Amino acid sequence: MSLVAAAVCPHPPLLVPDLAAGAASELDDLRAACRAAVAHLADALIDSLIVLGSDTTTVRRAAPFGGTLSPWGIDRPVGDPSGEPLPLSLLIGAYLMPGAGNFQSVAADAAPGECARLGLGLAGEAERVGLLVLGDGSACRTDKAPGFFDPRAEAFDATVAAALAGADAAALAALDPALAAELLVAGRAPWQVLAGAAEGEMRGELLYDSAPYGVAYFVATWAA
Structure with missing residues (x-):
C-alpha cells in the first residue's frame, strides 16, 4: 500500500472565476495548471483519492462534502452543502475535484512529526493512494501582500518550489513551522503530510510557480 500519485494546488477563492469578476483572466494560467494537475490524478490508477488541506484541527471529514462560497462573495454551492461546511482549503478541493469521496484536514500548526505520521497513515489506506494537496505559499512577497513584504519569503518559496x-x-x-507561520504560509502542514506519505522515490513536475497579489501559489504533480 502506497502513494502512487499526488497533485498540489493552492486554494485561493479566486480560482473560481465568478469570484474574480473583472480580474478573472489574471489567474487563467493558474486555473489551467490546476486543471492539468487534477487530470494527472484522474488519469492515475488509484484505489483511494484523498483531498487534503489545512484547518484549525486534524479531522477526517464525514459526508456530505461541500459548502458555499457565500463568505467570499457569491452564493454558490460547491459539492453537497447540506453537511458541515468544509474549510476553505477543502472547499476549493471539492471545487477542483467534484465527486471526491475522502476529505482530510490537518491542523495548520501541526508539528512536522505529526504531519509525517498522518501522511504515512493516509498512504496505507489502500493499495494505490492518490492525494490532492491544497496549500498556499508565503503571503509576504510584496508590500501589498496580506502579510506585507518580508525579505525571507522569496527564499522560503524557492525552497518549496x-x-x-x-x-x-x-x-x-x-520546512520550519515557525518561519512558515511568520510568513503566513497556509500549505506547510499539508505539504509535510505529503512528504510523510511519499515513502518511495517519486517523479515531480512543477506546473506553476508565481506570486500574484503577493501570495505564492504552486501547482505540481508527483508520480511513483
Missing part, C-alpha cells in the same frame, strides 16, 4: 519540482519529500519535511 524546488522541493515540489523534484518530489523532494525530505526538503518538504524540513
Whole structure:
C-alpha cells in the first residue's frame, strides 16, 4: 500500500472565476495548471483519492462534502452543502475535484512529526493512494501582500518550489513551522503530510510557480 500519485494546488477563492469578476483572466494560467494537475490524478490508477488541506484541527471529514462560497462573495454551492461546511482549503478541493469521496484536514500548526505520521497513515489506506494537496505559499512577497513584504519569503518559496519540482519529500519535511507561520504560509502542514506519505522515490513536475497579489501559489504533480 502506497502513494502512487499526488497533485498540489493552492486554494485561493479566486480560482473560481465568478469570484474574480473583472480580474478573472489574471489567474487563467493558474486555473489551467490546476486543471492539468487534477487530470494527472484522474488519469492515475488509484484505489483511494484523498483531498487534503489545512484547518484549525486534524479531522477526517464525514459526508456530505461541500459548502458555499457565500463568505467570499457569491452564493454558490460547491459539492453537497447540506453537511458541515468544509474549510476553505477543502472547499476549493471539492471545487477542483467534484465527486471526491475522502476529505482530510490537518491542523495548520501541526508539528512536522505529526504531519509525517498522518501522511504515512493516509498512504496505507489502500493499495494505490492518490492525494490532492491544497496549500498556499508565503503571503509576504510584496508590500501589498496580506502579510506585507518580508525579505525571507522569496527564499522560503524557492525552497518549496524546488522541493515540489523534484518530489523532494525530505526538503518538504524540513520546512520550519515557525518561519512558515511568520510568513503566513497556509500549505506547510499539508505539504509535510505529503512528504510523510511519499515513502518511495517519486517523479515531480512543477506546473506553476508565481506570486500574484503577493501570495505564492504552486501547482505540481508527483508520480511513483
